[in-house]
Amino acid sequence: MAEIALKNLGHSYFANPKSEEYYALKPVDLVWEDGKTYALLGPSGCGKTTMLNTISGLLHPSHGQLLFDGRDVTQTSTAERNIAQVFQFPVIYTTKTVRGNLSFPLECRNWDPKDIGKRVAEVSELLELDDILDLPARRLTADQKQLISLGRGLVRDDVSAVLLDEPLTVIDPQMKFSLRRKLREINRQTGITMILVTHDQSEAMSFADEVVVMNDGRVQQSGRPEQLFERPENTFVGYFIGSPPINLFNVDVRNDSLVCPALDLSDIPRGQLQPGSLQIGVRPEHLSFSDPTDNGALATVEACEDLGIDKILSLRAANGEFFKVKSRARQKIDIGRKLAISVAAKDVLVFQDGKLA
Amino acid sequence: MLKPKHFFLLPALITLAAIILFPLIFTVRVSFSSWDVFQAGLDFIGGRNYVRLFEDTRFWESLLRLSGMSFITVTLQYVLGFALALAVWKNITGGRVFRVLFLVPMMTTPVVMSVIWRTVFHESLGPANDLLSMIGIGPVPWLSSASGAFISVVIVEVWQWTPFMFLLLLAGLVSLPREPYLAAAIDGASPTRTFWQVTFPLMAPISIGAIIIRLIEASKIMDTVYVMTSGGPGTATETPSYYIYIRGLRDFQVGYSAALSLAYLVLMIITLTIIAKLLMRFLVGKDD
Numbered sequence: 001m002a003e004i005a006l007k008n009l010g011h012s013y014f015a016n017p018k019s020e021e022y023y024a025l026k027p028v029d030l031v032w033e034d035g036k037t038y039a040l041l042g043p044s045g046c047g048k049t050t051m052l053n054t055i056s057g058l059l060h061p062s063h064g065q066l067l068f069d070g071r072d073v074t075q076t077s078t079a080e081r082n083i084a085q086v087f088q089f090p091v092i093y094t095t096k097t098v099r100g101n102l103s104f105p106l107e108c109r110n111w112d113p114k115d116i117g118k119r120v121a122e123v124s125e126l127l128e129l130d131d132i133l134d135l136p137a138r139r140l141t142a143d144q145k146q147l148i149s150l151g152r153g154l155v156r157d158d159v160s161a162v163l164l165d166e167p168l169t170v171i172d173p174q175m176k177f178s179l180r181r182k183l184r185e186i187n188r189q190t191g192i193t194m195i196l197v198t199h200d201q202s203e204a205m206s207f208a209d210e211v212v213v214m215n216d217g218r219v220q221q222s223g224r225p226e227q228l229f230e231r232p233e234n235t236f237v238g239y240f241i242g243s244p245p246i247n248l249f250n251v252d253v254r255n256d257s258l259v260c261p262a263l264d265l266s267d268i269p270r271g272q273l274q275p276g277s278l279q280i281g282v283r284p285e286h287l288s289f290s291d292p293t294d295n296g297a298l299a300t301v302e303a304c305e306d307l308g309i310d311k312i313l314s315l316r317a318a319n320g321e322f323f324k325v326k327s328r329a330r331q332k333i334d335i336g337r338k339l340a341i342s343v344a345a346k347d348v349l350v351f352q353d354g355k356l357a
Numbered sequence: 358m359l360k361p362k363h364f365f366l367l368p369a370l371i372t373l374a375a376i377i378l379f380p381l382i383f384t385v386r387v388s389f390s391s392w393d394v395f396q397a398g399l400d401f402i403g404g405r406n407y408v409r410l411f412e413d414t415r416f417w418e419s420l421l422r423l424s425g426m427s428f429i430t431v432t433l434q435y436v437l438g439f440a441l442a443l444a445v446w447k448n449i450t451g452g453r454v455f456r457v458l459f460l461v462p463m464m465t466t467p468v469v470m471s472v473i474w475r476t477v478f479h480e481s482l483g484p485a486n487d488l489l490s491m492i493g494i495g496p497v498p499w500l501s502s503a504s505g506a507f508i509s510v511v512i513v514e515v516w517q518w519t520p521f522m523f524l525l526l527l528a529g530l531v532s533l534p535r536e537p538y539l540a541a542a543i544d545g546a547s548p549t550r551t552f553w554q555v556t557f558p559l560m561a562p563i564s565i566g567a568i569i570i571r572l573i574e575a576s577k578i579m580d581t582v583y584v585m586t587s588g589g590p591g592t593a594t595e596t597p598s599y600y601i602y603i604r605g606l607r608d609f610q611v612g613y614s615a616a617l618s619l620a621y622l623v624l625m626i627i628t629l630t631i632i633a634k635l636l637m638r639f640l641v642g643k644d645d
Contacts, residue, residue, distance in 0.1 A: 058539055079545040091540040095558045104554070105544040152544055 002068040002160040004032040004055060004193070009064035011050055017062070024050045026217045027063050032161070035191045037184065039204035042214035043240070048197045051214070052163050055195070056083040068160055084153020085163040089170060090145035092137040098124070099133040102151050109156070123155045126186060143175040147182075154186065161193040168203060180207055201241055205229075213237050229283070235354045238281050244312060246281045247323035248351070253278070258350065262317035263343060264297035268350065271357070279351045284312070284326040286347035289339040297341045299323075304333050315339070388616035394609035406616035415592060416600060416617060420624070423596045426507070427575040430514040435568060437515065438522025443556075445523075446530045456527070463520040471584035474513045475500070478585075503593035506586045510594050513581050518574070522567055529563035530556075561640035569633050576625055597621050 010027035020026055025047040032038055040048045053059035054066065057078035066074045073081055093101050099120060106116045124130040127147045132140070137148055146167055153162050164183070168176045184207065187194050198204050204211050205225040212222040213236075220240075221233040232238035238246035251258045251268070253275040258268040260280055268280065292298055299315040302322075313325045313333065325341070333339075350357040391402045410416060445455055462470070477483050478499035489495040499505045537559065541551045579598040582588055588595035588603070595603075601621065605614030 056543065058542065078542045083543065085539070085543050087536045087540065089534070089536055091536050093554050093558070095554070104546070108545040108547065108550060149540065152540075 002193075003034045003070075004161060005067040005070075006030040006055075007065040007067060009054065009061050009066055011054055011059065011061045011063065023063075023217050025054065025061075028219050030212070030219060030222070032193060032195065034193055035187075036193060036209045037187050037207060038193070038195045039208035039211045040195060040197045040214060041199065041201060041204040041211055041240070042220075043199060046214045047217040048199075048214055049165060050217075052085070052165055052195065052197050055161070056085045056163050057081045058085075082156065082158045082160045083163060084150075084156065084159050084161070085165065086146065086149045086153065086167045088166045090142055090149050092140075092145050092148050094136075094138040096137055097134050098129055098137050098140070098148060101137045101148050102129075102133075102155055105152050105156055119155050119157070123151050126154070126189065127151050127182070143171045143179055146171060146179070150183075150186075154190070154192070159192055161195060164194060164196040166197055166199070168198070168200075176203075183207065201243070205241075211241075213240060215240070231349070231356065232281070233356050235279070235281065235351055238349070238351075242283060242285075244284050244324045244326065246283055246349075247287070248279045248281050249317075249321055249323070251278050251280050251350075261319045262297065262299075262321040262323070263341060264295075265343075265348070268345075268348060273350065273352055273357055277353050278357075279354075281349040281351055282323075282343050282347060284324045287323070287325045287341055287343050289313070289325060289327065289329075289341050292338050292340045298338050299341050301333055301335050301337045301339060303335065313339075315341070317341075384615045384618060387612055388619050390612045392610075392612040392615075397611070402612075406613050407620070409613065410616050410620055415595075416597065418592065419595045419597045419600045420621075422507075422594070423576060423578070426511060426514075426578065426596070427572055430511050430518070431568060431571045431575055433511070433515045434519045434522045434571060435564070437519045438567075439526050439560075439564075441519070441523045442527040442530055445527060459520045459523050461520075462517045463524075465517070467517070467580040468584055470517060471513065471581050474509070474516075475585050478509050500586055501590060503590060506590060506594045510578075510581055510585060513585065514575070514578065517581075518571060522571065525563060525567040525570075526560065529560050533559050558640075565633065565636045565640055568636060569629065572629060572632065573625075576629070 006028055008027045008029060009025070010023050011025045012023045014022045017023055040051065042048050050059065054061045057073075057076065057080075060075065064074075065072055068081065093104060096104065102120045102123060103116045106119060111119075120133075121130070124133055127150065129144070129147060129151065132144070137145065140148070150162070150164075150167070153159060168179060171179060180203065183194065183196075186192070196204065196207050198207075205228075208225070210222060211225055211228055213220045213228065215236050221228060221237045228237060228241045232241060232246065235246070235248060238248075249260050249262045251260045253259075253270060253273075254266070256270050257266060258270050258273070258278065258280070259266045260268065263282070265280075289299075297317065299317045301313055302316050303314040305312040305314075309328065311327050311329060311333070313327065315323055315325060317323065386399065388406055389401055389403065390399050391405070392398060392400075441455075441459060477485050480486060480496060480498060480501060483499070485499060486496045489497060497505060499509050533556070537555045538551065541555050546554065577598055578596050579602065582594050582596055582599050583602075586594045588599050597617075598621075601614050601617045604610050604617060
């Protein structure tokens with residue numbers, strides 16, 4: 001187990017990157033603390049897998065340093081780094097039994113057969129694979145195969161971290177849930193750092209102590225799930241985290257306050273903010289509606305999606321801006337109806353040039 | 358219901374019947390006759406040809422010889438082809454030239470190629486013995502001794518058909534997924550272990566396909582034998598197809614050679630099916 005530190009670490013697939021754009025992973029400083037669970041979240045092609053592969057050593061970074069507990073491992077091979085990695089598609093050794101699969105990494109490390117047996121028994125119990133140890137691995141279901149992939153990482157007693165590259169993509173939704181819980185349990189019991197790559201935000205939020213959001217080869221923000229939700233550092237994070245995404249409204253500057261015509265807000269403190277490219281963001285969950293009164297913002301309902309317990313309303317403000325509201329209200333809402341919209345001052349986030357002010 | 362559109366199938370059906378069905382049924386009929394060079398005609402002699410076949414040791418010997426020859430040549434072709442494919446697979450820069458070069462033997466006309474090899478193996482005039490004499494070996498009786506002739510035929514077969522194995526196995530290797538190799542690297546597997554635990558099992562289905570195709574082809578081996586040794590010396594390189602050729606087209610025992618052909622066909626179908634099943638079980642696993 002180790003603390004993994006990225007020091008100005010970047011990677012370009014080009015031999016001579018001309019500018020930042022040529023980097024799949026732009027140089028970044030980041031520390032993965034020992035024993036925590038992390039999620040690496042971002043859209044496809046944002047550099048998540050590149051970052052993971054540089055950590056596991058399948059890829060040698062073109063730039064910067066990688067430190068495990070302060071030891072420079074930038075140029076060492078995968079085997080020396082003691083990293084376990086689980087891939088999107090379950091990888092098993094088809095000719096071997098479950099037991100054979102689990103003991104393979106230890107055989108490669110020339111362990112004593114007696115110790116291998118003991119260790120495999122421990123890990124298979126942890127993964128609840130102990131009653132199918134002697135079945136041929138190729139006959140198992142996808143989620144069991146994925147557990148074997150994970151188990152091959154866990155049997156080694158020297159694992160620094162387990163890297164999971166979208167491991168739940170091919171698993172049934174039902175099994176996904178229990179597998180995710182199992183991953184957390186294993187983390188608690190063994191204290192092994194886990195890094196999960198995913199593009200599914202609910203997966204990331206429910207799995208990780210800390211979520212790292214990436215876009216365009218750059219780390220956008222890292223923090224606890226509720227931090228990302230409540231205080232996104234930029235509009236991308238606001239947009240990417242949360243479903244539906246954050247609502248962005250135009251604002252005008254009037255004396256010392258900001259004015260948002262769509263929500264009829266006029267008393268947002270301006271502080272030191274300069275006019276121009278200012279926006280405010282409000283989560284759809286933080287907006288509430290009621291029957292129209294004499295004052296306050298009005299909006300027209302354009303669509304209403306019923307998600308069972310939640311409703312998502314698409315609304316058009318009086319000044320033409322479009323936004324969404326997520327609500328638990330049970331009443332039926334007709335399209336074309338006018339509603340009064342309100343928001344608490346603490347839930348209004350001000351962005352300048354796309355960054356949280 | 359017969360509709361006008363079905364009549365458009367007729368040309369194809371007639372052709373099919375004429376070139377496959379008719380010869381097959383006719384052969385069956387001929388195999389029950391005593392048709393030979395003295396008395397051509399379709400009489401009926403019952404199963405006498407088949408009884409004679411069971412007592413014909415020359416036929417069974419040739420079958421045994423063929424089994425040995427196929428086993429040796431196909432095994433060598435598989436091992437060499439796999440080795441070459443692995444070599445070219447990793448190193449892409451020089452690969453293209455080699456890929457084309459490797460295919461030359463396969464594209465050469467069998468008779469032309471056999472004539473060239475017969476010259477190479479000529480005892481006093483061929484370059485093979487000339488080269489061997491430089492390092493103090495020989496002269497080797499390549500084509501005039503029983504074992505020499507057998508080995509010569511094996512060498513030529515391997516030389517000609519290894520490229521085919523190479524091509525099929527390379528295509529298989531190129532299409533393998535990347536993840537298992539990454540996983541093996543993470544598990545700390547050495548190159549040898551990676552080959553036996555990852556590459557070889559993943560290649561099993563295509564290996565079986567390639568081996569079966571080659572076995573079918575090898576069981577029909579005829580032109581190489583005909584040109585290089587004519588089955589000799591004695592019957593040292595005589596294969597069933599060549600023996601059937603002798604009985605049918607040299608001795609003109611048409612009825613008997615028809616019986617031989619059918620017996621040979623049935624034996625081949627049974628044997629190859631069993632071999633395919635065994636290979637599947639051995640390489641892929643019981644339940645597939």
